[in-house]
Amino acid sequence: VLAETMHSFDVAGKRVLEVGCGLGLASLVLAHRGADVVASDHHPLAESFLAYNAGLNDLPALHYRDLPWELPDTTLGRFDLIIGSDVLYERGHAxxxxxxxxxxxxxxxxxLLTDPGRGNVGSFSRAMAAQGYTVDEAYGLFDDEGDAPGRGRLLRYTREAASQAA
Structure with a gap:
């Protein structure tokens, strides 16, 4: 669902970070579109999987970063768009x-996050609201989930510059 969304999402002029990229499908879609994307994960094989999949798709190597979510990385910089698929799978991840x-x-x-309904979105949304973000949700995006509330959704968090917490 995230890769499909990235196929047509407006990324012109945006710096994009994919968190928990896994095999890197959404980042590969963005790279194919010419987006400025950094794929990240903390799994020891993610970088190899991403490079292999880029080659299979006739793409040059993508920019990859090992990014443990709990550790600050002062060299990574800031992004206009951060994306992730099924990254709230453990309570502490929020x-x-x-x-x-x-x-x-x-x-x-x-x-933008896709979530299959693992139950950790509420605490994440509260934390994002404290940072000045609002959330819009779209349901019924996963073929095997139907339109069940809380299942198969795309969450879009946005904030305006004036709303940023101090």
Whole structure:
């Protein structure tokens, strides 16, 4: 769902970070479109998978970063758009990713997350609201999930520069 969304999402002039990229499908779609994208994960094989998949798709190597969510990375910089698919799979991830957003999101950043309904969105949304973000949700995007509330959704968090917490 995230890769499909990235196929047509407006990324012109935006610096994009994919968190928990796994095999890198969404980053590969963005790279194919010529986007400025950094794929990140903390799995020891993610970089190899991403490079292999880029080669399979006739793309040059993508920019990759090993990015543990709980550790600050002062060299990574800030992004206009941060994306992730099924990254809230453990309770502690909500706070880790919210803190990572504080460190790496530009004042008018957007965050797009797909979530299959693992139950950790509420605490994440509260943490993002404290940073000045609002959320819009789209349901029924996963073929095997239907339109069940809380299942198969795309969450879009946005904030305006004036809303950024001090």
């Amino acid at each position: 706070l880790q990713i919210a803190r990572m957003m504080e460190r790496h999101a530009r004042p008018t950043a957007e965050l």
